[in-house]
Amino acid sequence: MSPQLAGTRTGPKGGRTVRIYFMGKAYDVPKGLTIMKALEYIGYRFIRGVGCRGGFCGACAVAYRLPGEYRLRTALACQTTVEDGMYIALLPYSPMEKPKYNIEEMRAEAGYILKIFPEISRCVSCNSCTKACPQELEVMDAIQSILRGDIRKAAELIFDCISCGLCSIRCPAEIRHMYVFQLVRRMTGKYILPRAKHLEKRIEEIKEGKFDTEIEKLMKMSIEELKRLYSERDIEKA
Amino acid sequence: MIVMRCINMVEGYPPEMRKAIKIVEETREERLKKKYRRLSLEEREQLVRKWHPDYRPDTKRALRIGPSKGTIVYNEVADILESWPIVDPEEIDLSKIDYDVDILIIGGGGAATAAALWSLYEGVDPDSIIVATKLRFGDANTVKAQGGIQAADRPEDSPVRHYLDTIGGGHFANKPELVRALVMDAPFIIKWLEDLGMMFDKTGEGEMIEYSGGGASRRRLHCARDYTGLEIMRVIKDEALNKGVHVLEFSPAIELLTDPDTGAVSGAILWNLETQEYVVVRSKVTILATGGFGRLHLAGFPTTNHYGATADGLVLAYRVGAALRDMDTAQFHPTGVAYPEAILGELITEKCRSLGAQLVNANGELFIYELEPRDVVASAIIRECAEGRGILTPTGVCGVWLDLPMIDMIRGPGTLKRTLPAMYRQFIRHGIDITVDPVLTYPTLHYQNGGIAINVHAQVLNPMDEPIPGLLAAGEITGGVHGRNRLMGNSLLDILVFGRRAGLTAAKLVKEKSNKPKISFKHLKKYTEELRAYNIPRDRKAPVILPDYRGNPDYRGRNPFLKILRISI
Numbered sequence: 001m002s003p004q005l006a007g008t009r010t011g012p013k014g015g016r017t018v019r020i021y022f023m024g025k026a027y028d029v030p031k032g033l034t035i036m037k038a039l040e041y042i043g044y045r046f047i048r049g050v051g052c053r054g055g056f057c058g059a060c061a062v063a064y065r066l067p068g069e070y071r072l073r074t075a076l077a078c079q080t081t082v083e084d085g086m087y088i089a090l091l092p093y094s095p096m097e098k099p100k101y102n103i104e105e106m107r108a109e110a111g112y113i114l115k116i117f118p119e120i121s122r123c124v125s126c127n128s129c130t131k132a133c134p135q136e137l138e139v140m141d142a143i144q145s146i147l148r149g150d151i152r153k154a155a156e157l158i159f160d161c162i163s164c165g166l167c168s169i170r171c172p173a174e175i176r177h178m179y180v181f182q183l184v185r186r187m188t189g190k191y192i193l194p195r196a197k198h199l200e201k202r203i204e205e206i207k208e209g210k211f212d213t214e215i216e217k218l219m220k221m222s223i224e225e226l227k228r229l230y231s232e233r234d235i236e237k238a
Numbered sequence: 239m240i241v242m243r244c245i246n247m248v249e250g251y252p253p254e255m256r257k258a259i260k261i262v263e264e265t266r267e268e269r270l271k272k273k274y275r276r277l278s279l280e281e282r283e284q285l286v287r288k289w290h291p292d293y294r295p296d297t298k299r300a301l302r303i304g305p306s307k308g309t310i311v312y313n314e315v316a317d318i319l320e321s322w323p324i325v326d327p328e329e330i331d332l333s334k335i336d337y338d339v340d341i342l343i344i345g346g347g348g349a350a351t352a353a354a355l356w357s358l359y360e361g362v363d364p365d366s367i368i369v370a371t372k373l374r375f376g377d378a379n380t381v382k383a384q385g386g387i388q389a390a391d392r393p394e395d396s397p398v399r400h401y402l403d404t405i406g407g408g409h410f411a412n413k414p415e416l417v418r419a420l421v422m423d424a425p426f427i428i429k430w431l432e433d434l435g436m437m438f439d440k441t442g443e444g445e446m447i448e449y450s451g452g453g454a455s456r457r458r459l460h461c462a463r464d465y466t467g468l469e470i471m472r473v474i475k476d477e478a479l480n481k482g483v484h485v486l487e488f489s490p491a492i493e494l495l496t497d498p499d500t501g502a503v504s505g506a507i508l509w510n511l512e513t514q515e516y517v518v519v520r521s522k523v524t525i526l527a528t529g530g531f532g533r534l535h536l537a538g539f540p541t542t543n544h545y546g547a548t549a550d551g552l553v554l555a556y557r558v559g560a561a562l563r564d565m566d567t568a569q570f571h572p573t574g575v576a577y578p579e580a581i582l583g584e585l586i587t588e589k590c591r592s593l594g595a596q597l598v599n600a601n602g603e604l605f606i607y608e609l610e611p612r613d614v615v616a617s618a619i620i621r622e623c624a625e626g627r628g629i630l631t632p633t634g635v636c637g638v639w640l641d642l643p644m645i646d647m648i649r650g651p652g653t654l655k656r657t658l659p660a661m662y663r664q665f666i667r668h669g670i671d672i673t674v675d676p677v678l679t680y681p682t683l684h685y686q687n688g689g690i691a692i693n694v695h696a697q698v699l700n701p702m703d704e705p706i707p708g709l710l711a712a713g714e715i716t717g718g719v720h721g722r723n724r725l726m727g728n729s730l731l732d733i734l735v736f737g738r739r740a741g742l743t744a745a746k747l748v749k750e751k752s753n754k755p756k757i758s759f760k761h762l763k764k765y766t767e768e769l770r771a772y773n774i775p776r777d778r779k780a781p782v783i784l785p786d787y788r789g790n791p792d793y794r795g796r797n798p799f800l801k802i803l804r805i806s807i
Contacts, residue, residue, distance in 0.1 A: 003793045007532065034580045041785040041797050048488065051377040052544040054584045055664055056468050059377060079667050081580050100480045105437055135663065155369045156439065160465060160659050163472065182476050186435030189473070193437060194444030202391040204573045211422070218405075219414040230406035231279055235395065236457055238450045238592055238609060 018084040035062055035077040035088060044141035049092035055079045061091040061134070071079030074132045074166045094165025098175045108191035110149045117180050117218070120146060129167035129177060135160050139167050139177060146184060154181075215236035255678070258629045262639050262676050265602035272360060274604040281427040282614045289617040292567050292722075297537045303768040304494045305701050308564040314534040315565060318549060319556050320567070321780035322769055324492045325507055327759040330516060332495070335505075335757070338746040339366050342506060344491045344551060345527030347378025348370025348467070348730065349713030351474045352737025353525050353744065354483045364482035366520060367763035371507050372490035372546050372783060376475045379714065380542050380733060383467030383589035385451060386459030386658060387734075389424035392448060395456040402570040404728060407453040408687075408721020411564060411792070416719045416736075419694050422726065423735040428460055431734075436473045437462055439657075449592040453611035459727045459775030464587055464660045467730055480658065488512055490546075490783050493758040494524065494709075502707035503558055506756035509783075522751045523708055526551040526698070527737060528648045530686030531715035533785045536568050538642045540583025541683040548577040550781030551715045555690045557707065558761045561701040564688025564718040569724055572597075572615035574682025576637030578668045583682040583801035587661060588612070588726045594648040597674070598639040605638075613723045616681040629678060630764060637678035646673055685724055688717035696740035708755065710743055710806030711735035747800055 017028040020038060034048065051059030056141035060077035067085035077090070099116050106112045114121060120143055138157050145154040157228040163178040171177070205211070218226065253260065277285065287293050299316050301309050311319070340356055343350045344368060369375065380706070390400040400421040403680035405412045428446075432438065440462045448457040450500040451454040459654065462469035479485075488511040503524045508517040528551030531682055532543025541547070546701075573586040589606035591597075599605050599622045622628050623636040630636055645654045654673050655662050665672045689711075690698055696712050697705035713733040720728060789800035 016535075032579050037580070041789065043788050043797070043800050043802065045786055045788050046545070046786070048373075050374055051354050051381075052382050054382050054544075054581075055660065056381045056465070057374075057377055057544070059374060076599075079581075079664070081668070095487050098479050102480065103477075112620070157750070159463065159469075160438065160663075162468070163643070180705070182472060185437055185469075186473060186476065188435070189437040190433070190435035193440055194442070196391070196428075196432065196438070196440065196444050196446050198393060198445065199389075199391045199425055199429055199432070201393075203429055206397065206422055208427060211397045214396075215401055215418055218398065218401055219418060223410045226405065226410055227279060230402055233399070233402060235276075235455045236450065238457070238594070 018082050020082050021087045033082055035075070035080050035082055036060055038082045039077070049077065049090045056162060058162035059092065061164040061166050062088055063091055064088045074134060076134045076164065079109060079134065091166070091169065094138055094168050096165070096168060096179065098179050103186055103190060106187065107185040108151045110146050110151065113146055113180065113183055116183065118178065119173055119175050120180060123175065124173060126172060128170040128172065129173065132166040132170040134166060135162060137161060142181065143175065145171045146180070151184055152188050152192050155185045159185065246354060250424065252632055255629065255631065261600070261602040262598050264640055265598070265643065265778065266603055266641065269596055269598070269604060270562045270644065272604060274607040276607045277610060277614065282610065282785050284391060284616045285621070285769045286462065286613050290613055291537045291539070291570060294537065300564055302352065304556050304765065305559045309562055309565065310385045311562070312536045312564040312568060314536050315531060315549065317778065317781040318534070318553050318773050318782060320768070320769070320772070321778045322551065322774065322776060322807070323557070323762055324779050325516070327762060330507060330518070332518060332757050332764055334518060335520045338754070339368050339369055339519065340522050341525065342519050342521035343367065343369045343525045343527060343743045344506060344659045345378070345529060345609065345713070346375045346485070347527065347529060347713065348380035348474065348733035349469055349527035349740070350525070351471070351478050352734045353527060353712060353741040356479065356738045357743030357745040358481050358483070360742060362745050363483070366485050368486060370397035370486045370489045370491060370506070370519070372488065372511065372568060375485045375617060376471050376496035377544060378471070379532070379547060380471045380730070382542065382544060382585065383730050384585065385589045385728035386449060386461040386466050386727045387428070387453065387470070388451065388458050388725070389460060389731065390421060390456065390458050391425045391428060391499060392458065393447070395458055396637065397424065399455055400424065400458065403454050405721065407725040408723050410721065411472040411720035413718035416692050417690070419739065420719055420731060420735050422550060423738070424731055427731065427734045427738070429656060430735060431722050434477055436469055439463065449589060449684065450609060451592060452609045452615065453725045454727070459589070459592070461589070464589060464658045467549050468538045470730060489517060490550060490781070491554060492783070493759070493780060494558050494761070495520070495759065496761045497755040498758040498760040499756060500707060502755055503635070503709040503748045505755050518757070520754065520757050522755065523710060523747050524741045525744060526555055526709070526711040526715055527713050528715050529742070532683050534550050534782070536683055539570060539681070539683040540574060541685070542571055542574060542583060542585040542712045546784065548782035548785060550783060551711070552690065555698060555709070555715070557765050559706055560690040562688065563691050565717065565723055567687045568683060568724045569612055569685035570616040570617055571684035572612055572681055574642055574751050576635045576678070576680040577631045577678040578635065578670070579631070579633050579635070580668060581664060582635065584664065585657070585682070585783050586640060586679055589643065590658065593653065593657065594647045595644050595760045599640050600629050603625060611723055611725065619679070619681055623680065629697045631678065637680040639676040640679045641676045642672040643674055643676065686714050686719040687720050687722055687724055691718060692736070693718045694739065695743045696736050697743065707764070710740040712740040
């Protein structure tokens with residue numbers, strides 16, 4: 001049974017509110033607020049389950065249900081606006097140990113991943129992870145790509161992962177996705193993507209002291225001279 | 239009611255805004271052929287002086303107490319620097335040390351992590367390092383940096399150019415030796431990240447795909463889609479955890495400790511946010527990497543910053559005698575979200591403009607060259623709105639259009655979704671498809687340009703330019719690297735260049751110091767005497783630790799029914 005709202009505290013009038021349920025109580029909050037701002041509106045001061053507030057850090061994972069729906073939905077509190085009848089729970093952490101490894105001692109092969117995360121072979125392709133992802137990434141496809149040995153494909157699929165842990169909470173194979181994906185991305189960056197040759201060359205030039213004299217000249221220059229140089233410098237097309 | 243509302247909204251925008259978008263669409267074809275001209279240095283200066291919040295007379299005041307007494311800072315900064323400590327020294331038992339380490343790193347973002355890693359590389363034992371941070375490890379502005387990281391590594395470019403761009407963007411107020419360190423270390427930092435396995439955007443041959451940022455004369459922004467900061471943070475965090483770095487999460491520092499004999503910083507008091515117990519840490523070297531002041535909402539602006547950006551380290555450093563510089567300037571990012579309300583103030587990356595999106599006023603006109611330095615573009619947007627050429631949202635927020643659909647028109651269909659996935663996601667969640675529609679923007683508080691003074695070794699300086707023993711700092715908390723205005727892509731670089739330098743210096747100092755320091759609150763004596771002399775109200779306390787939005791969600795709207803009662807059980 002839903003908690004009832006105690007009478008008078010109805011907030012703005014005229015249908016500009018929605019009713020949400022949190023921690024066993026009902027609240028009317030203005031429409032258009034994110035879940036995070038709605039909880040602040042009703043008096044919560046976050047000390048966990050909050051981070052960047054912009055959809056990048058994955059700290060504010062929530063689970064909720066909507067009225068008349070059996071489905072357990074997942075989202076980020078800072079990115080999702082409140083809806084009428086929303087029943088909300090915060091999930092600030094997904095419990096999992098981060099395994100330690102030495103990236104230098106690996107190659108971009110699935111075997112290295114399976115050695116650390118053998119549980120990925122238990123994936124039954126149920127797609128619960130994909131459904132849970134607030135970034136709408138193809139999480140299950142990424143796990144399956146690893147099992148097929150396509151590390152690069154997996155890395156591309158889950159590059160936008162923000163490590164909220166919602167997929168792992170839903171996974172019947174108990175996969176620690178965020179750490180699997182971290183390893184997959186680093187393997188790709190280190191062993192699959194080609195190295196930037198122009199970078200190596202520039203580093204050599206700096207080591208040889210090629211720019212020292214010129215920079216020292218600028219460091220000693222008067223502001224008037226610097227301003228002139230700055231105004232006259234050519235600008236590459238964007 | 240909800241259904242009615244949906245009918246009223248047309249693809250995420252209310253009808254009145256939809257009408258305004260028509261003008262943007264009608265002028266797009268013509269504008270595709272045009273660019274606004276670049277301003278001269280004098281024109282820039284005039285524009286900024288007239289419209290930038292830095293020059294509003296009501297936003298700032300002179301500090302009355304502390305080492306940089308008389309310095310002009312924003313009111314909200316003066317409030318926290320002229321504040322009583324949270325801790326009452328009488329209530330804290332310093333004879334019981336909870337953690338006795340060589341290096342204490344305060345902060346959990348890019349600068350803190352780089353410092354930890356580079357002190358490890360120099361041979362410091364991971365068991366003698368503690369990283370203490372107020373939220374989770376990695377919760378910092380670093381993960382929100384979308385645009386990229388600058389490094390002059392293309393043959394057409396050089397560190398000398400990078401130097402000139404940076405110092406010009408900073409209004410020639412930057413500290414030259416810090417800028418030199420920034421630009422000369424830059425390619426090494428990119429190489430380090432590449433070696434760690436960061437997935438930079440590259441061509442098939444390994445060439446970095448580099449974009450131009452505002453105020454830069456060459457394309458030198460290295461990216462990882464528009465998740466550049468997140469990718470940097472998660473890679474270096476993963477590496478730090480692999481190396482066994484110890485992290486105390488939800489443990490903000492609330493006061494530094496000093497050796498009563500030498501005045502050296504010798505540790506800190508941490509506060510467990512969950513259990514509210516205090517933790518005494520003694521350290522030979524302390525590194526402040528606590529970031530900036532966005533969540534203080536200077537001049538009433540919304541902010542792009544993460545929840546913990548309350549300038550705690552600034553307060554701590556000031557109380558042990560650190561000098562401040564360029565704290566009378568703040569960076570307002572030109573393009574914050576003005577609509578929808580739910581994400582007000584969040585960042586719309588400058589990369590949108592690098593990719594070709596134009597800024598357009600209510601009349602469908604261009605009014606500034608999009609890649610001027612940030613303070614110049616922000617001033618121009620404020621001017622458009624103040625002079626009636628902005629667009630008003632239903633809740634009374636003013637803004638101008640950023641014409642995002644141009645990106646695919648210039649660079650080919652699919653570019654926007656591929657290069658700006660975070661941005662696309664952020665708006666589609668609110669029903670706005672940015673490949674089809676422009677977005678409304680207004681400047682938002684983004685970055686602390688100035689901060690505590692440091693030297694090239696990341697040592698914190700007092701007003702006489704002498705290092706304060708035992709105290710280092712890196713990243714947004716420091717001043718001098720960016721002068722009075724930071725360029726896009728220079729902050730991700732700053733945190734890694736100076737985080738690394740702090741780590742190297744810390745390792746060196748630890749090897750030199752064999753004796754354990756003493757710990758005390760001696761530095762607070764003089765400070766609190768001054769507070770008393772100026773009758774600073776007793777209930778004004780700092781550091782702030784976290785903002786308080788109870789009943790007042792993120793600076794918009796207010797809950798008239800909320801009546802908070804504090805009870806200690």
